Amino acid sequence: MKASGASFHSATWDHAVNLTGQRVAVVGAGASAVQFVPAIASQVAQFHVFQRSPNYLKPRPDRAYSALEKAAFKHVPGAARWQRLCIYVKYESQALAFTRFKGLMRFAVGWPFQRLLKAQVADPALRHKLMPDYPIGCKRILLSSEYLSAISRANVSLQTQGIRRVVEQGIETDDGQVHLADVIIHGTGFAATEFLSPMRITGCQGLDLNAAWQGGASAYLGMTVPGFPNFFMLYGPNTNLGHNSIVYMIESQIGHVMRCLRAMRQAGAHAIEVDERVFKNYNQGIQASLKNTVWHGCRSWYVDANGHNSTNWPGFTLSYRWRTAFSGLSAYRFTHQPVGAGRQAV
Numbered sequence: 001m002k003a004s005g006a007s008f009h010s011a012t013w014d015h016a017v018n019l020t021g022q023r024v025a026v027v028g029a030g031a032s033a034v035q036f037v038p039a040i041a042s043q044v045a046q047f048h049v050f051q052r053s054p055n056y057l058k059p060r061p062d063r064a065y066s067a068l069e070k071a072a073f074k075h076v077p078g079a080a081r082w083q084r085l086c087i088y089v090k091y092e093s094q095a096l097a098f099t100r101f102k103g104l105m106r107f108a109v110g111w112p113f114q115r116l117l118k119a120q121v122a123d124p125a126l127r128h129k130l131m132p133d134y135p136i137g138c139k140r141i142l143l144s145s146e147y148l149s150a151i152s153r154a155n156v157s158l159q160t161q162g163i164r165r166v167v168e169q170g171i172e173t174d175d176g177q178v179h180l181a182d183v184i185i186h187g188t189g190f191a192a193t194e195f196l197s198p199m200r201i202t203g204c205q206g207l208d209l210n211a212a213w214q215g216g217a218s219a220y221l222g223m224t225v226p227g228f229p230n231f232f233m234l235y236g237p238n239t240n241l242g243h244n245s246i247v248y249m250i251e252s253q254i255g256h257v258m259r260c261l262r263a264m265r266q267a268g269a270h271a272i273e274v275d276e277r278v279f280k281n282y283n284q285g286i287q288a289s290l291k292n293t294v295w296h297g298c299r300s301w302y303v304d305a306n307g308h309n310s311t312n313w314p315g316f317t318l319s320y321r322w323r324t325a326f327s328g329l330s331a332y333r334f335t336h337q338p339v340g341a342g343r344q345a346v
Helices: 031-040 067-075 078-094 095-099 102-121 122-131 147-151 246-267 274-289 317-326
Strands: 005-007 021-028 048-050 156-159 163-167 171-172 178-180 183-186 269-272 332-335
Touching: 021 031, 021 171, 031 048, 031 147, 095 102, 095 332, 102 147, 102 332, 122 269, 156 269, 246 269, 246 317, 269 274
Parallel strands: 005 183, 021 048, 021 183, 048 156
Antiparallel strands: 163 171, 171 178, 269 332
16 A cells, blocks of 8 residues: 655655655665764654664764865865875774774774764664664764664654555554554665676577676676676775775775776777686685675675675775786787677677
8 A cells, every 4th residue: 555645765866855844754774874863853853763783983083174174175285185195094004804803893983983872862762762772883984963863852753563464554564563654665785796687698609698697796806797898886885884984995996997908009909808717716815805894794785685795895995996007918818809899899
């Protein structure tokens, strides 16, 4: 059954819906909800947030730059670059806890989260609902200084019962209770392990990329797959991060693609394709390294239904930058036969 009121996903927000004074239900309490729940909690009359599992959070260190700092960025050579480097090093250092020394997560995340939880949530029963029961870092660590206080508002109720169905009046949970809602917002996330879907990518001899990935998505440097010449992707398998900016990874990938393109032109080649042996060895190494990280042995959206982690990079962004910038191009086969002459184009 469909609710009688408005219903939309947070990724396609319906700005025509006025939430002021409405009874609102949010399905999901992850990264999306953490961003929009505090922004609308004060507007709505009644707010039901449906949580499947709680999240570890850290305060978001946002602040306005002072006039002196902005003047330095404008007039002092290298000041802005130094600030950027400090931010990068601060977050890059967290890879030690994510990928090497998992016990450090207690100091880097666990204790700050517990302090934030105690400071913003007075009700012990509500604090218990918001306390994760899985290893720190297993699921995405979220940044927010306002979410926990928003959940503590008098007009907000955190629902941890499973959802049975959507009814005309709102949402019915497994205990048979109907939670009244005029508007339902779905903060249900994304299919992170379904790379490139719903696109269909066809390689040599009609090979479908989804078929090649039946055992789990994988790619050499997260960019290219055997059997798919001249095909590179950005933000592909095992290039996601838990500690730093994905922009840095994408910049590394663009630089690598340009290296390959220049090598093709210099060689007068028509096609470039990663060697299958190199591809397999690389991905075996990735999966072996992932066993030492906080993401191994737990269920999250980082891992597909088969238990294959096809999302995260098990190291430092600097090591990925080094590999994409300086690894030899012997990993690739260059062919001078035009793609399509005896081989199907990608």
